[in-house]
Amino acid sequence: xxxxxxxxxxxxxxxxxxxxxxxxxxxxxxxxxxxxxxxxxxxxxxxxxxxxxxxxxxxxxxxxxxxxxxxxxxxxxxxxxxxxxxxxxxxxxxxxxxxxxxxxxxxxxxxxxxxxxxxxxxxxxxxxxxxxxxxxxxxxxxxxxxxxxxxxxxxxxxxxxxxxxxxxxxxxxxxxxxxxxxxxxxxxxxxxxxxxxxxxxxxxxxxxxxxxxxxxxxxxxxxxxxxxxxxxxxxxxxxxxxxxxxxxxxxxxxxxxxxxxxxxxxxxxxxxxxxxxxxxxxxxxxxxxxxxxxxxxxxxxxxxxxxxxxxxxxxxxxxxxxxxxxxxxxxxxxxxxxxxxxxxxxxxxxxxxxxxxxxxxxxxxxxxxxxxxxxxxxxxxxx
Numbered sequence: 001x002x003x004x005x006x007x008x009x010x011x012x013x014x015x016x017x018x019x020x021x022x023x024x025x026x027x028x029x030x031x032x033x034x035x036x037x038x039x040x041x042x043x044x045x046x047x048x049x050x051x052x053x054x055x056x057x058x059x060x061x062x063x064x065x066x067x068x069x070x071x072x073x074x075x076x077x078x079x080x081x082x083x084x085x086x087x088x089x090x091x092x093x094x095x096x097x098x099x100x101x102x103x104x105x106x107x108x109x110x111x112x113x114x115x116x117x118x119x120x121x122x123x124x125x126x127x128x129x130x131x132x133x134x135x136x137x138x139x140x141x142x143x144x145x146x147x148x149x150x151x152x153x154x155x156x157x158x159x160x161x162x163x164x165x166x167x168x169x170x171x172x173x174x175x176x177x178x179x180x181x182x183x184x185x186x187x188x189x190x191x192x193x194x195x196x197x198x199x200x201x202x203x204x205x206x207x208x209x210x211x212x213x214x215x216x217x218x219x220x221x222x223x224x225x226x227x228x229x230x231x232x233x234x235x236x237x238x239x240x241x242x243x244x245x246x247x248x249x250x251x252x253x254x255x256x257x258x259x260x261x262x263x264x265x266x267x268x269x270x271x272x273x274x275x276x277x278x279x280x281x282x283x284x285x286x287x288x289x290x291x292x293x294x295x296x297x298x299x300x301x302x303x304x305x306x307x308x309x310x311x312x313x314x315x316x317x318x319x320x321x322x323x324x325x326x327x328x329x330x331x332x333x334x335x336x337x338x339x340x341x342x343x344x345x346x347x348x349x350x351x352x353x354x355x356x357x358x359x360x361x362x363x364x365x366x367x368x369x370x371x372x373x374x375x376x377x378x379x380x381x382x383x
Contacts, residue, residue, distance in 0.1 A: 001042040003028075007153065008037050008049060008056040013358040014182040018055045021185075025052055043233060046226065047240045050157050051219040054181035054212070057160045060142050060153035068150040069103065071113050078117035078152065086154065086230065089126055092133035093118065096155070099145040114143050114152075138228045158225035165221030166275035167202060174202045175303055175338075175360060181208040181218065183367060186356065187299060187336060194298030195255045196333075198288040203268025203281070205301050206257035210277035214251040217244040221275070251280040254294075260287040289321065292329035296374075300326070300333050306340040306363070316347045323348035326372055335370040342366055 006027075010018045015032045022030055025048050027039040041049070049059045064081055068074045087093055097111035104110055118141075119129040140155035162178040184205070189195065191213040197205040211218055220241070226232060257272075259265050262285035272278040293300065304322060307315030319341075326335045327350060339345045340363040354369035 001044060003040045003042050005062055006039055006041050006046060006049065007033075007060040007062060008039070008053060009058045009060065010035055010037065010055050011057065011176065011179055011182065011359055013356060014055045014178070017182045017185050018053065021053050021055060022049070025049070043231075044236055044240055046156055047224075047237050048244070050161065050224045050226065051217045051241060051244055053161065054185065054208070054218050055178050056157075057162055057178055058142070058155055058157045059161070060155055062151050062153045064150075064152040066150055067148045068145065069148060071104070071109065074104075074110065074145075074150060075113045075117045077150070078114050079121050081152065083118050083121055084125070087118070087122075087130055087139050088230075089122055089128040089130050091138035091228075092131045092136075093139040093141060094132060094134045094137035095141050095143060097143040097145075101145050101147050103148065104145045110143055110145060114141065137225075140225045154229070156224060156226040156229075158223070161219060163222065164218050164275065166207060166271050167204070168271065168274055175204050177204055177208060177218075179358065179360060180204045181212065183301070183336065183338060183358075184209055184212055186367070187301075187334065187369075189253075189299055192252045194293070194295050195253055196258075196291075196293065196298060196300040196330075197256065198258045198286070198291055198300065199302050199304055200257035200259045200268050200283075201264060201303065203257050203271045203283075205303070206255050206268070206281050207272050207275045207277055209253070209255050210251055210272070210280040211275070213253050213255070214277070214280065215247055215249050216277070217241075217248075220245065251277075255281045256294075257281050257283050258286040258288070258291060260285065289325050293331065293333045295332075297332045298334075300330050300335045302335070302337045304337065304339060307344060312343065315341060315344045319344040319347040320349055323350045323370075326350065326370065330372050331374045333372045335372055336367060337370070338365050338367045340365045 012035055018037045019030050019032055022039050027041050029040040031038045066077050095111040095114045097107045099107050099110055123129045140158055142153040142155045144151045162176050164177055195209045257268050265283050265285045269283050272281050350370040352368045353371045356367040358365045358367055
């Protein structure tokens, strides 16, 4: 089976984690880019990338790369591609366009010119223009312009891979599933020690932890755009999927998802049920400040409120109380806190052993790791 270039899109800060995932599933010639990782693989690996990668957002198959200097030049170059290889007049298509260029500043116009070029090629050859469907097309085309370089790719995923198929119920400010998985993979968690999610919200951290602990493919509940491609190999896909399901293991860790709001816990429970991991997670309605670590060691992960609706003094005090509670009630644990309120994060008052810059949606965040030593080891302000 011949190899070709594949690009996996991801979130800022997760590129090394995604690269490690790709190496584990057999990718070669791995190259880190900004919010993406490029690699070589065959059709089997393209399918496996969609099914198994936890930190990828979309898997793209580039089909053309060329220099472009105007919108009309873009139109002409796109028309030179033989689109009948990928699309028929009975199928639908959609275009997503992005640009990081002084010459091309309107992504929607780039997408429009690409759409016109494809539709006009079919009209001139067959007299029929294929329809556009921006919700569920048969072929999803990705157009990216960086300075003067244009890359045309086929989006094999369709909607973002962060949509696993379980997050039907959402709480306020839910964390992206790919980001949650990436954070857990950063921890080097042994998948055996306790994993505590004491401000669980929609339950994303706990659900992703359960899937990681059981080697459960994150894409097993959803469909992908490559299943509609003209060259879709149904038998190959069946084999790739079955192999991934056969590699699932028993979840050995105890995973706890708590929240002070019982309604929020019900939402998290329902999402875990949809993800088919409810049996691996212990849910309870408890205030974080009334809980503690149940064993000598483990992981505790917090995504506390960033304080959009609170005075800074109040949110500062809240973060200070988080640090105090962690220090006295989670001895021996590793604590990880992600927050978009960088000033409040400084008030945790514990020594940070790691600081990582991430993006939660459009919010710049910091992920801090705290080693909560047992005994009398001194702690100090982290920033």
